[in-house]
Amino acid sequence: MRLNRFGIRIAVSTLALAVSCGAQAVTDEDILNDANTPEDVVTYGMGTQGQRFSTLANLNTDNIQYLQPAWAFSFGSEKMRGQESQPLIKDGVMYVTASYSRVYAIDARTGEELWQYDARLPDGIMPCCDVVNRGVALYGNKVYFGTLDARLVALNKDTGKPEWIKKVADYQAGYAITAAPIIIKGKIITGVAGGEFGVVGKVEAYDAETGDLAWTRPTVEGHMGYVYEDGEKVENGISGGEAGRTWPGDMWKTGGAAPWLGGTYDQDTDTLFFGTSNPSPWNSHLRPGDNLFSSSRLAIDPDDGSIKWHFQTTPHDGWDYDGVNELISFNYEENGKTVMAAATADRNGFFYVLNRENGDFIRGFPFVDKITWATGLDPKTGRPIYAENGRPGDPADMDGSKGEAVVAQPAFLGGKNWMPMAYSQKTGLFYVPSNEWSMDIWNEPVSYKRGGAFLGAGFTIKPANDDYIGVLRAMDPKTGEEVWRHENPAPLWGGVMTTAGDLVFTGTPEGYLKAFDAKTGEELYKFNTGSGVVGTPVTWQMDGEQFVSVASGWGGAVPLWGGEVAKVVKHFNQGGTVWTFKLPKDRVASQ
Ligand code: CA
Ligand code: CA
DSSP: OOOOHHHHHHHHHTHHHHHHTOOOOBOHHHHHTGGGOTTOBOSTTSSTTOOOEEOOOSSOTTTGGGOEEEEEEEOOSSOOOOOOOOOEEETTEEEEEETTTEEEEEETTTOOEEEEEEOOOOTTOOOSSOSOOOOOEEEBTEEEEEOTTSEEEEEETTTOOEEEEEEOSOGGGTOBOOSOOEEETTEEEEOOBOTTTTOBOEEEEEETTTOOEEEEEEOSTTOOBEEEETTEEOSOOBOOOOTTSSSOTTGGGGOBOOOTTOEEEETTTTEEEEEBOOBSSSOGGGSOSOOTTTTEEEEEOTTTOOEEEEEESSTTOSSOOOBOSOOEEEEEEETTEEEEEEEEEOTTSEEEEEETTTOOEEEEEEOSSOOOSEEEEOTTTOOEEEOTTOSOOOGGGTTSSOOOOEEESSOTTOSSOSSOOEEOTTTOOEEEEEEOEEEEEEEOOOOOOTTSOOOOEEEEEEESSSSOSEEEEEEOTTTOOEEEEEEESSOOOSOEEEETTSEEEEEOTTSEEEEEETTTOOEEEEEEOSSOOOSOOEEEEETTEEEEEEEEOOOSSHHHHOTHHHHHTTTOOOOOEEEEEEOOGGGSOOO
């Protein structure tokens, strides 16, 4: 259901009232309509489908050059690490997370702090890839987020005081939460991180009001899922497939497949889409088989957690390509018919277009310049055609201590990593934040130890070119054509947003918020925020003006895991600021 014009007018006319008494409660309808209501941003993804497309056009290719900061807000303290958050905005209040599991409510007109919440993490947390958080969820009168010690926290939206806190998993076994939760039909739904520690991945739903577990869906084949009512299992287990079918021995018990990047939701098919990480350990010779449901996209029923279909991008992953990247629902016309599709740009270098009703492969193509591990995709199934000698070798074939190394491209940090791409309903293009890098990778023996790294691999990442690593690309999902590209010296690690004003926004580790022409890729605007931008921009309308916000603060996985690439970026300054921009009044075109 979409808000009609009358509905939108009502929402705007109540804004003044809302400001005087704080933000109004967020309803299911607010969440489902988010992409069509530019006066607020109440979901991660600027809409549950995750398109990150704004219908606003006040700000456009003609006036973007005049964009100016309205205010900047410091996250404060010494906790300056990667700021990968996407802000939410409701009734003039911004809710944004920061490194080390912190949340801030800010007056979106002035940049003044309303409250802050610090999760006070224990010493033993085990985040693989920096102490990041990607954002909150809003529902009713609460603000929700996940913590690095794998808890879900519900805060009062007006005071920032916790209303309930639930342990989702044991951080001492390697679990963490970094993704923004998603709220559908009154349930708050989260994944977990931990694929580098041999956890068992799972997606779980909790009652948003009470915090009671509603269902649990493990994402390693062989583990059962369950539905709960009042704390009791109310149904027999919902099968997660046969233990041992795609895993040898007991390997499925520590199989990873962590859905650490959260999910999207498609209202047309009533389906959640979550991706899963690498199978554990990285050394693939220890686990012959496809290792379901690792490195896959899962279509999940939001009512009971059952798996409707799965699509595995990297069966028997031996390169840590994961399969977590966001699956974005979109429709396109072909031969006079509307295709209900979904697209994802995988770490493994291929871009996939799927039928979102049944998971059927429609087409796939490389979105990076070079892929060494596969020669292509089976045109019928989308299954990769493995390159000969593309897989790092088995230590057992050598002296047992180290297998034969290979050069693999993309590197394990991916042709694209966590940073979300955007889809423009105007141009029909996807805007993909990608990177060109390779790695030396080899396997080593390893055995599982609870809470220890479970890799069995060594690696060094290297730039693929002398003068750039990052490439922002406009990709045509119907043809696989790269319509334009913009190269950046440092690897891109921030999310992308596009608008009806034909603009594409993203940030760079060099510190810039940038805007591009969505049709041509021409760089139209840049502003240096003082630290690397690895957050995800948003835009909304307030008091008749269009605003843009983005978090700034260099960090994330690249400085920690980047090998030779980390040397390229080691001089970038850390930070922690959310910036908000708008046009000066005399530059706004009359409506
Ligand atoms: Ca909205
Ligand atoms: Ca991984």
